[in-house]
Amino acid sequence: MKIAIASGKGGTGKTTLSTNLASFWAEKTTIVLTDLDVEEPNSGLFIEGKKVHQENKFKMIPKWEKTDCILCGNCQKVCNFNAVMKLGEMIMVFPELCHGCYACSELCPTKSLPMIPKKMGELKYFKSDNLDFIESKLIIGEEQAVSLIKQTLDYVNNNFPKNTIKIFDAPPGTSCPVIEATKDADLILLVTEPTPFGLHDLKLAVDTMRKLKKNFGIIINRFGIGDNKVEKYCSENKIPFIAKIPNMRKIAELYSTGNLLYKEIPEVKVQLENIITFISKYQQENAL
Amino acid sequence: MKEIVIISGKGGTGKTSITASFAYLGDKDVIVADCDVDAADMHLLVQPDWGKSENFHSGLLAKIDQEKCIKCGKCAEVCRWNAIPVIDKKYIVQPLDCEGCGYCAIICPTDAISMNLQNVGNWFLSNIKTGTKMVHAKLGIGAENSGKLVAKVKNEAKAIAEKEGKEIIIVDGSPGIGCPVVSSLSGATYVVLVTEPSVSGIHDLKRVYELVKKFGIKAGCIINKADINMEKSNDIHEFLKAENIDFIADIPYNENFTKAMTMGKTIVEFDNGKIKQILENSWEKIKTK
Missing domain, CATH: 3.30.70.20 (Alpha-Beta Plaits)
Structure with a gap:
């Protein structure tokens, strides 16, 4: 079963929830946690494990070989991203603009633009007892997070059995990286905070999940701060409200040091149990 | 013309609350651009009139x-x-x-x-409560090309600043290091990094600063919730020194940020004490950069 933890707004506690839920649940069963926030992956800061595997991830880009090139300019014509340009007697490739569609390469009459790999990130796999943890990190300056997210999902799907519980820490927002990180999940947990920013961005996240036809539930973090409009929104829109993590300075302090919360704050453990009950029930009902 | 871009790498550090305060303090001297188009929130604090709206195709x-x-x-x-x-x-x-x-x-x-x-979305040109103008946008659900929409918002803001003879544009950037952030940074004259003293805050600050360095833009840093972890706060100060990043301010942990937000106000309108003073001093430093 695949569970994605997402939110519209950044900094609402996706990583806190992902790491605490995965570690706590792994005390009972095997859990695979994957950090898909490849631009700013933070889950690894809270997970202690032994690195068992590492691999580079690549995107494919064209490389100009001038020998047979007749400078017909077809490559520039077929590229929708301005990543290939004919400048005088030269063909220039702009790797950061290339989306890797292969059109220029495969449609070149002289085969002068073979595709070559360019490193875009690193995937690492850590293990501790029942917890398998995978993270990918985008190289700074690379802009296309989506491709790395996709490759990371492929790695997880190919290396772990289908029925294992897999938790995915998704990137913030509602645009393409979030879609890629959530579109194959069986259940989405949306983390928000009870503030105007939290509610505004939660509504965007809910619209996104509805558009993807996903099942989702809400978890309120920093409960007690702000107002009660998120709860009201959930009940008015019949959205399952799964758990609330209290607003405590102590939580912010523990988080700041990279410590897991449930080990020191009993209330957090209670809330994690609520979440596990909700997921397990969903899993049984849907035979996942 | 000065283009001051506020970014954070990590979400939830207080970037938008702080940017909105600068927009308020900048009053009629500034044009505001909300480039966090994926989850734009600044309008909740500065009450735009949503004056003009246009579709954005890309x-x-x-x-x-x-x-x-x-x-x-x-x-x-x-x-x-x-x-x-x-x-x-x-x-x-x-x-x-x-x-x-x-x-x-x-x-x-x-x-x-x-x-x-x-x-892929809409962009808006609005009058905000300080009597100046803000360009902001709303990206469609699941849309691509957020980087292009960011560029559009910034270009519109620049055009208005030129037309109205304003010297400063304040830009609220987006989280992360991907295409919308790259787009927010291009053309910036000064970058304000908002961070917090946590393992995640530091990790993300370092990554986003690597990106800023590639652009060769001078940066300053505000440490929000600075007293939540003094040791990590010190680590950030060390990092700023080592990288020659301007230290702008330490802001203590304060729930007034949330209280102001629930009233639709910037923190400088709500808090008459220390926080307001820190942000006023910060703005004085930033606007002369």
Whole structure:
């Protein structure tokens, strides 16, 4: 079963929830946690494990070989991203603009633009007892997070059995990286905070999940701060409200040091149990 | 013209609350641009009138004319995104998967595939409560090309600043290090990094600063919730010194940020004490950079 933890707004506690839920649940069963926030992956800061595997991830880009090139300019014509340009007697490739569609390469009459790999990130796999943890990190300056997210999902799907519980820490927002990180999940947990920013961005996240036809539930973090409009929104829109993590300075302090919360704050453990009950029930009902 | 961009790497550090305060303090001397188009929140604090609205078209989407399609499958074969599955014996483009490269349209032997511009969101030009103007936007759900919408917002803000003779543009950037952030940074004259003293805050600060360095833009840093972890706060101060980043301010942990937000106010309108003073001093430093 695949569970994605997402939110519209950044900094609402996706990583806190992902790491605490995965570690706590792994005390009972095997859990695979994957950090898909490849631009700013933070889950690894809270997970202690032994690195068992590492691999580079690549995107494919064209490389100009001038020998047979007749400078017909077809490559520039077929590229929708301005990543290939004919400048005088030269063909220039702009790797950061290339989306890797292969059109220029495969449609070149002289085969002068073979595709070559360019490193875009690193995937690492850590293990501790029942917890398998995978993270990918985008190289700074690379802009296309989506491709790395996709490759990371492929790695997880190919290396772990289908029925294992897999938790995915998704990137913030509602645009393409979030879609890629959530579109194959069986259940989405949306983390928000009870503030105007939290509610505004939660509504965007809910619209996104509805558009993807996903099942989702809400978890309120920093409960007690702000107002009660998120709860009201959930009940008015019949959205399952799964758990609330209290607003405590102590939580912010523990988080700041990279410590897991449930080990020191009993209330957090209670809330994690609520979440596990909700997921397990969903899993049984849907035979996942 | 000065273009001050506020970014954070990590979300939830207080970037938007702080940016809105600067917008308030900058009053009529500044034009404001909310480039966090994916989850734009600044309007909740500065009350724009949503004066003018325009659709924003960018990026292409493939569409197959089923009348012309001979079901040869070449389009699906060349698509690197597997965006053209066969559904009910028809080749159908999946809009969320289509990258807009147009390879399928070129390869189609019967010209059955057209590439169409997509409406990816709206942008707005508004008057805000200080009597100045703000350019902001709303990206469509699941839309691509957020970087292009960011560029649009910034260019519109620049044009207005020029027209009205304003010297400063304040830009609220987006989280992360990907395309919308790259787009927010291009053309910036000064970057304000908002961070917090946590393992995540420091990790993300370092990554986003690597990106800022690639652009060669001078940066300053505000440490929010500075007293939540003094040791990590000191680590950030060390990092700023080592990298020659201007230290702008330490802001203590304070729930007034949330209280102000629930009232639709910037923190400098709500708090008359220490926080307001810190932000006023910060703005004085930043605007002269």
